Amino acid sequence: MSRARGAAAEVIGRLAPSPTGLLHLGHARTFLGAWWSARSRAGQVLMRLEDLDGPRASQRFGDAALRDLEWLGLDWEGTPSVQSAHLERFAAAVERLLAEGKAYPCVCTRGDLRTAQNAPHAGDKEPRYPGTCRGRFATLAEAERTSGRAAGVRLRVPAGELTIDDAVFGAKKYDVAAEVGDFLIARRGGAPAYQLAVVVDDAAGGVTDGVRGADLLPSAARQWHLQAALDLPHPRYAHLALVTDEHGARLAKHADALSLAELRERKVDPRAVVRWAARTLGTPCDELASARELVPHFRLTERAAREETAGRALVESLLSPASG
Numbered sequence: 001m002s003r004a005r006g007a008a009a010e011v012i013g014r015l016a017p018s019p020t021g022l023l024h025l026g027h028a029r030t031f032l033g034a035w036w037s038a039r040s041r042a043g044q045v046l047m048r049l050e051d052l053d054g055p056r057a058s059q060r061f062g063d064a065a066l067r068d069l070e071w072l073g074l075d076w077e078g079t080p081s082v083q084s085a086h087l088e089r090f091a092a093a094v095e096r097l098l099a100e101g102k103a104y105p106c107v108c109t110r111g112d113l114r115t116a117q118n119a120p121h122a123g124d125k126e127p128r129y130p131g132t133c134r135g136r137f138a139t140l141a142e143a144e145r146t147s148g149r150a151a152g153v154r155l156r157v158p159a160g161e162l163t164i165d166d167a168v169f170g171a172k173k174y175d176v177a178a179e180v181g182d183f184l185i186a187r188r189g190g191a192p193a194y195q196l197a198v199v200v201d202d203a204a205g206g207v208t209d210g211v212r213g214a215d216l217l218p219s220a221a222r223q224w225h226l227q228a229a230l231d232l233p234h235p236r237y238a239h240l241a242l243v244t245d246e247h248g249a250r251l252a253k254h255a256d257a258l259s260l261a262e263l264r265e266r267k268v269d270p271r272a273v274v275r276w277a278a279r280t281l282g283t284p285c286d287e288l289a290s291a292r293e294l295v296p297h298f299r300l301t302e303r304a305a306r307e308e309t310a311g312r313a314l315v316e317s318l319l320s321p322a323s324g
C-alpha cells in the first residue's frame with residue numbers, strides 16, 4: 001500500500017483541508033507551516049481534500065480552499081486527491097485488520113455507550129469505549145445477523161503508554177487503551193472513520209511529515225496504533241498551536257469575517273497574512289514577503305506552541321500591511 005520511498009532524506013508533507021467551511025486565518029497559519037516545513041527541506045507537498053465528513057463536505061468549499069491556498073502562494077505536486085474518490089483503499093485496510101484479528105465488529109449504538117458510561121465522565125464528548133463487543137462476534141456478517149443492526153469496526157488497541165515525539169510540543173505520552181479504548185475505524189454502515197482515512201492516505205502518499213493543528217495531537221497517538229497494526233511507517237509530527245479569537249474561542253469555520261475568502265475580497269495583500277503566520281510560528285520576518293521568499297528562513301520555535309489570537313485588530317493590520 002505504501003509507495004516506495006526514494007532517498008532516505010526525502011521529505012513528503014501534505015496539506016489536508018476539510019471542505020466543510022471556509023478556511024480562516026488559523027488554517028492559513030497551519031497550512032503555511034506545513035508547506036514551509038516540507039519546502040525548507042526541499043520536500044514535496046501533497047494536497048488532499050478530506051471530504052469524508054458526510055453531508056457537511058461540499059465541492060464549493062473544496063474549490064474555495066484550493067483558491068485560498070494558492071492566493072497565499074502555496075503549491076503542491078500533482079492534482080489534489082479527494083478522499084471520497086478512493087473508498088476501496090480504506091475498505092481494504094479495514095478488511096485486512098478484521099482478517100488479522102486486529103479489529104472487530106461493534107454493534108453498539110450511541111445510546112448503549114452512554115448507558116455504559118460512568119457518571120463522572122458523563123460530560124465528556126468522547127467516552128472511553130468499554131470493549132463491549134471485543135471477542136463477541138467471529139465476523140462482521142455474524143455481528144449484523146445476530147444483532148439485526150449495522151456493525152461498525154473498532155481497532156483492538158493494545159494496553160500501555162506510547163510517546164509521540166512532536167517537533168513542537170516535545171515528548172507527549174498517551175495511553176489510548178485507557179483514555180479512548182478501542183476506537184472506531186469504520187462507522188456503522190461502512191464509511192471509513194477519520195483516523196483510518198488519514199493513516200491509509202498518508203501511507204499511500206509516502207507522507208513522512210505530518211504538520212497540522214494541535215487539536216490533532218491526541219489523534220497522533222491513535223494513528224500510531226493504526227500504523228503499527230497495518231505495518232506502516234510512523235510519520236514525524238509537528239503540531240502547531242491553534243489560533244483563537246479575542247475571547248479565546250477557537251476560530252469557527254463560520255467566522256466569515258476572518259475567512260481567507262473575505263480577506264481576498266477585501267484586497268488584503270496575502271504577503272501580510274504570510275508575514276503574520278511566519279512571525280507567530282517563530283520565523284523572523286520584518287518586510288512583506290511571499291511564502292516562497294520565506295522558505296530559506298523558515299523555522300519553528302516555541303512560539304509555534306503558543307496560542308495566537310486573530311481578531312478585529314489583526315484584520316485591521318492586514319488591511320493596512322505597511323504599518324505591520
Ligand SMILES: [Zn+2]
Pocket residue numbers: 105106107108131132133134
Ligand atoms: Zn460494541
